[in-house]
Amino acid sequence: MPAPTAAPTALLLENIHPHAVELLSAAGFEVRTHRGAMDEAELVEAVQGVSVLGIRSTTHVTEAVLDRAPGLRAVGAFCIGTNQVDLAAAGSRGVAVFNAPFSNTRSVVELAVAEIIALARRLTERDDAMHAGVWDKSADGSHEVRGRTLGIVGYGNIGSQLSVVAEALGMRVVFYDSTEKLALGNARACSSLDELLAEADTVTLHVDGRDGNAGMFGAAQFAAMRPRSMFLNLSRGFVVDYAALRRNVESGHIAGAAVDVFPDEPKAKGDPFASDLRGLRNVILTPHVAGSTAEAQQDIGRFTASKLRDYTLAGTTTLSVNLPQVAMDPRPGTRRVAHLHHNVPGAMARVNQLLAEHGVNIEGQLLSTRGTLGYALTDVAVDLPDGVLDALAAVPETISTRVVP
Numbered sequence: 001m002p003a004p005t006a007a008p009t010a011l012l013l014e015n016i017h018p019h020a021v022e023l024l025s026a027a028g029f030e031v032r033t034h035r036g037a038m039d040e041a042e043l044v045e046a047v048q049g050v051s052v053l054g055i056r057s058t059t060h061v062t063e064a065v066l067d068r069a070p071g072l073r074a075v076g077a078f079c080i081g082t083n084q085v086d087l088a089a090a091g092s093r094g095v096a097v098f099n100a101p102f103s104n105t106r107s108v109v110e111l112a113v114a115e116i117i118a119l120a121r122r123l124t125e126r127d128d129a130m131h132a133g134v135w136d137k138s139a140d141g142s143h144e145v146r147g148r149t150l151g152i153v154g155y156g157n158i159g160s161q162l163s164v165v166a167e168a169l170g171m172r173v174v175f176y177d178s179t180e181k182l183a184l185g186n187a188r189a190c191s192s193l194d195e196l197l198a199e200a201d202t203v204t205l206h207v208d209g210r211d212g213n214a215g216m217f218g219a220a221q222f223a224a225m226r227p228r229s230m231f232l233n234l235s236r237g238f239v240v241d242y243a244a245l246r247r248n249v250e251s252g253h254i255a256g257a258a259v260d261v262f263p264d265e266p267k268a269k270g271d272p273f274a275s276d277l278r279g280l281r282n283v284i285l286t287p288h289v290a291g292s293t294a295e296a297q298q299d300i301g302r303f304t305a306s307k308l309r310d311y312t313l314a315g316t317t318t319l320s321v322n323l324p325q326v327a328m329d330p331r332p333g334t335r336r337v338a339h340l341h342h343n344v345p346g347a348m349a350r351v352n353q354l355l356a357e358h359g360v361n362i363e364g365q366l367l368s369t370r371g372t373l374g375y376a377l378t379d380v381a382v383d384l385p386d387g388v389l390d391a392l393a394a395v396p397e398t399i400s401t402r403v404v405p
C-alpha cells in the first residue's frame with residue numbers, strides 16, 4: 001500500500017480573497033495566509049515546504065526565489081497581470097503559473113458604460129455645480145447615448161463584452177482589432193483605426209499592453225476623431241499621449257474624456273497624483289479602479305485557486321500562462337503521471353519505453369507542447385513499481401515528474 005502523502009501546503013500572500021482559502025482547504029490543502037507582500041529574502045524563507053504560492057501584483061517571484069524553492073509546484077497570480085513572476089524561469093524549473101485573465105472583465109465594462117453615459121450627460125459638471133450650491137438646470141451639451149456610434153479599439157475580452165452591453169443601450173458599435181475577430185451582435189469590424197475614428201462619436205481603448213502599443217494614440221489620432229466626440233482609456237496608461245488629449249479637450253475638439261490608467265501611477269494609496277489631465281471639465285479621472293470590485297476580487301480568488309487545485313490534484317494546466325496546456329478527464333482505477341520535459345525529438349519515446357520496460361501499461365495519455373516545453377499526462381493501471389519515478393526523473397529531457405496527486 002502506498003504511504004499516505006502529506007497534505008500539500010498553500011501559502012497565500014497579499015490578503016487574497018477568503019474564497020481562495022475556502023476552496024483550497026476544502027480540497028485538502030493546508031493553507032497559510034499572510035496579509036502583506038514579501039520581498040525576496042522574506043519570500044525565500046516563507047516558501048520552504050510550500051507547494052503552491054498565491055500572490056497578487058506586489059510580490060515578485062524571481063529566478064533567485066525559484067532556485068531556492070525546490071518544493072514549489074505552482075504560483076497563482078491572483079490578479080490579471082503576471083509581470084511580477086519570472087515566467088520562463090518558472091517553466092524551466094517545472095513551476096506552473098496561473099492568473100485570472102477575465103475575472104474583472106465585466107467590472108471594467110460596467111465602468112466604461114457608466115462613463116460613456118456620464119460624459120454624454122456632463123454628469124460631473126452638474127454634480128460639481130450642485131455641490132457648489134448652483135442650480136444649473138439645462139439640456140445644453142446633454143445627449144442620449146442611444147443611436148450614437150461607439151468605436152471600440154481592441155476587441156478582446158473587455159472590448160467584445162462592452163460591444164454587447166453597448167448595443168443593449170441602443171448604441172451602434174464599430175470596432176477595430178489588429179487581429180481578425182468575430183463581430184458580436186450587430187457590431188461591425190473596421191479595417192483600420194482611421195476608419196473607426198472617422199465613424200465613431202465615442203472612442204474607447206481596450207488594447208493589451210504589448211510594447212508596440214506604446215504611444216499608439218496621440219495627436220494624429222485625436223485629430224482624426226470626429227469633432228466634439230468623446231474618448232475613454234481604461235486599458236493601459238502608456239498607450240495614450242495625455243498631453244495631446246489635454247490640448248484637444250482645451251480646444252473643444254474632444255467634448256469629454258474618461259481615463260482610468262496612467263503611464264506613471266502612484267505606488268500606494270494616498271500618494272500624490274500628477275497628470276496633464278487634472279483640472280479639465282468633463283474629464284473623469286479614476287485611480288486604475290475599472291476592474292476593482294468586490295465581485296471581481298471574489299471571482300479572482302475562486303478562479304485562480306481552482307487552477308492551483310486542479311494542477312496539484314489532477315495535473316491540469318488549462319490556462320497556465322507558462323506551461324503547455326493539458327486537461328484529461330480522470331480515469332477510474334488508474335494512477336496519473338505528470339511529466340514536464342524539454343520539447344525535443346524522442347523525449348516521449350524514452351518515457352514510454354521506460355514505462356514498458358517496467359511492465360507499466362498506459363491506459364491514456366495526452367501531450368501538449370509550448371515552445372521549448374512539453375507536458376504529458378499519462379494514466380497507468382497500476383501503482384508505479386519502485387524506482388520508476390526516479391528512472392523517469394533521470395531521463396535527460398525531464399524537467400519534472402510526479403505522480404498526481
Ligand SMILES: NC(=O)c1ccc[n+]([C@@H]2O[C@H](COP(=O)([O-])OP(=O)(O)OC[C@H]3O[C@@H](n4cnc5c(N)ncnc54)[C@H](O)[C@@H]3O)[C@@H](O)[C@H]2O)c1
Binds near residue numbers: 290
Ligand atoms: N483599468 C483596469 O482596471 C483594467 C482591468 C482589466 C484589464 N485592463 C486592461 O484592459 C486591456 C484589455 O484587456 P482584455 O482582457 O480585453 O485583453 P485581451 O487581450 O482580451 O484583448 C486585447 C485586444 O486588443 C487587441 N489589440 C492589441 N493591440 C492592438 C492595436 N494596436 N490595435 C487594435 N487592437 C489591438 C488584441 O488583438 C486583443 O484582441 C488590457 O490592456 C488590460 O491590461 C484594465
